[in-house]
Amino acid sequence: MPRFCGWDKPLGQLMRLAHHLVRRDSGIYAFRLVVPADLRAQVGLGVIKKSLGTRDTAVAKLYAYALSSRYAAAFAALRGRVVSTPPNIDDVLAIMEGGGGKRLDIKTVDPRTNLPLHLKTNGSDGDNAAGLEALRIIFASPLPVASGPVVPAPVSGPSLRVAINTYAETEALGLKADTWDARRRALQSFSDYLDEQTSVGGITRARASEWTDALLRDGKSKQTVRNYTTHVAALFDSLMQKGQAEANPVAGLVKIKTREKKARRQEGFGWEPFDEATLRRIYDPQNLAKTRTDHVRWGAVIGLYTGARVGEVAQLALRDFEVVDGLPCVRVQAELDGQRVKSEAGHRLIPLHPDLIELGLMERVARLRTAGEEWLFPGLKLDGAAGVGNALSKGFSYYLRSLDVQARRSNGRIGFHSLRKNVVQQLQASAVSEERRRAYVGHESNEDVHKSVYMRRWTPGELSQVADGLRWKGWLDVDKLRTMLLSG
Numbered sequence: 001m002p003r004f005c006g007w008d009k010p011l012g013q014l015m016r017l018a019h020h021l022v023r024r025d026s027g028i029y030a031f032r033l034v035v036p037a038d039l040r041a042q043v044g045l046g047v048i049k050k051s052l053g054t055r056d057t058a059v060a061k062l063y064a065y066a067l068s069s070r071y072a073a074a075f076a077a078l079r080g081r082v083v084s085t086p087p088n089i090d091d092v093l094a095i096m097e098g099g100g101g102k103r104l105d106i107k108t109v110d111p112r113t114n115l116p117l118h119l120k121t122n123g124s125d126g127d128n129a130a131g132l133e134a135l136r137i138i139f140a141s142p143l144p145v146a147s148g149p150v151v152p153a154p155v156s157g158p159s160l161r162v163a164i165n166t167y168a169e170t171e172a173l174g175l176k177a178d179t180w181d182a183r184r185r186a187l188q189s190f191s192d193y194l195d196e197q198t199s200v201g202g203i204t205r206a207r208a209s210e211w212t213d214a215l216l217r218d219g220k221s222k223q224t225v226r227n228y229t230t231h232v233a234a235l236f237d238s239l240m241q242k243g244q245a246e247a248n249p250v251a252g253l254v255k256i257k258t259r260e261k262k263a264r265r266q267e268g269f270g271w272e273p274f275d276e277a278t279l280r281r282i283y284d285p286q287n288l289a290k291t292r293t294d295h296v297r298w299g300a301v302i303g304l305y306t307g308a309r310v311g312e313v314a315q316l317a318l319r320d321f322e323v324v325d326g327l328p329c330v331r332v333q334a335e336l337d338g339q340r341v342k343s344e345a346g347h348r349l350i351p352l353h354p355d356l357i358e359l360g361l362m363e364r365v366a367r368l369r370t371a372g373e374e375w376l377f378p379g380l381k382l383d384g385a386a387g388v389g390n391a392l393s394k395g396f397s398y399y400l401r402s403l404d405v406q407a408r409r410s411n412g413r414i415g416f417h418s419l420r421k422n423v424v425q426q427l428q429a430s431a432v433s434e435e436r437r438r439a440y441v442g443h444e445s446n447e448d449v450h451k452s453v454y455m456r457r458w459t460p461g462e463l464s465q466v467a468d469g470l471r472w473k474g475w476l477d478v479d480k481l482r483t484m485l486l487s488g
Helices: 009-018 037-043 057-078 089-098 125-140 160-169 177-194 205-217 222-241 258-266 276-282 294-306 310-314 354-359 361-370 390-402 416-428 434-441 449-454 460-469 478-487
Strands: 021-023 029-034 047-051 105-109 116-120 321-324 327-332 348-351
Touching: 021 057, 029 057, 037 205, 160 177, 160 222, 177 205, 177 222, 205 222, 294 310, 294 354, 294 361, 294 390, 294 416, 294 478, 310 390, 310 416, 327 460, 348 434, 348 460, 354 361, 354 478, 361 478, 390 416, 416 434, 416 460, 434 460
Parallel strands: none
Antiparallel strands: 021 029, 029 047, 105 116, 321 327, 327 348
8 A cells, every 4th residue: 555645735735625525415425625714705605505516425525625625726816826727637537547447545543733644546557647637636636827717706795884774774664762762872882892894794703703702801791792683693694695795793602502591590690489478468459559550550550460461461452352152361462553472373263261340451451442432541652662552561560669569580570571480380289281381372383283273273172271270369358459440
C-alpha cells in the first residue's frame, strides 16, 4: 500500500475543506461546506450544500475533494490571491475507471493535519498509477481563473435603518400594539449595536451573536435576549421573502434548553395560583366591594369559574351569551372588532357554571341588553397598546396590592392569570378528564390523529360536567357576593 506524506500547506487547507461529507438517510452523499467567516458577507451564505448524487464512498470523496478545491480557489480569488482552478471531476473518474482497477480510497488521515496518509488501491502498478494521476489532477492541474468563482452572487440588501423603517410601515401594521412596541425595542437595540447604516446582506450570524452576547453581559436574562432575537428574526424573515437577504442570521441564535426551563421553574419563575386563604380574602364581598369598577368585580368572578384568559373575559360581548340545548353558555370568539383569541382551541362554547347563574351574571346580561349596550363591560378600552385585557389585568393587580397579596416566592408572579392556574389545578383534583379540562379552558390538545382528526368539539352538555370539579361554595359566600355584584 503506497504511503504519501509531506503535502504542502495549501493542500492541507483543501483537505480540511473536503472533510464536510455527509451521508443522508437515503444513502446518497452530500457536500457541506462552511464558508470562512471573513467571506460570508461577500458570498451571501454561511453554509454551502450540494448533493453529490452518488452512494459510492470513493466517488463521493473525489467529488468532495474536487468541489473543495473549486471553492478554495473561489475563496482565494475573493481575497485577491492568484489561484489555479481544478479540472472537471469527469476527467478524474475517467482515469480511475480506465485502468479497470479498484477506485482509489483514502483510508486514513493524519488527525493533526487532516492530510492523507494512506491511499488504498488493488496493488497493481496500473491501479497505483491511476490513483496517483487522479490525485495529481485534483490538486495540481493548472488552469486559468478566468472561468470565475463558483459561488452564489452576494446579496447586499438595504441598510438596516431602511429595512426597519420599511418593516414599520408595512409588516408592523398587522401587529398588536404591545407586540410592535416590544419588536421596535428589539430592533432598535440590534440597530444601535451593529450601526443602522450596515447592509442587511452583510450581517453574519457571528456578528449577530456578538449583539446577543453583549445583551447577556449587560445583565439581561436569557429569556429576554431570546425574545429579542425572535423579534429581530421576524425582520429577516420578511427580507428573505422579498429577496433582500439570503439567510436569517438571528433565527434560533439563543435557545433555552429543557434543563434550563426546569431550573427556572425550580427557582420559582412563573405564575403562582392563589391558596384558599388568599382566595377567601380576594372574594370576601366586603373587600371586593371596595373596587370601583364592575369589570374588576365581575371579571374576577368570571375568571374564577371559567379559567378564561384576561383578554377573553375583558372582550366579552352580550351576543357571546346564548342558550344552547337549554344551558346558558358563553362563547369565546373573535367576531367583533377588538376581540382576539389566542389559538384555534381558544374558540370555544362553554356552559356557564351554576354558581355564575346564581350570582346573577345572566341578569346583568339581560339588563345591559335592555339598555342597548353591546359589551359586558361598557366603556372598557379594548384597543390599548398592551392588549384587550390590559385594563382588567391592571385593575385586578391593583386590587391585589390593596389587599397586600404577594407572591410566595421572590421570582413568582401573581395576577389575573393566577385564576387560570387555580381552575386547572382544581379540575385536576377532580374526576374531570384531561380532555374536558383542556376544552373548557381553551388549551391545545395533544396532537395525535385520534384527537386532531377524529374528535369533534365538545358540546355544552358534555362540558357541564366540569362544574362538578369547581366547588368554590365551600368557602365562597354566594348570597352576599350576589348582593354586592348586583348592587353596583
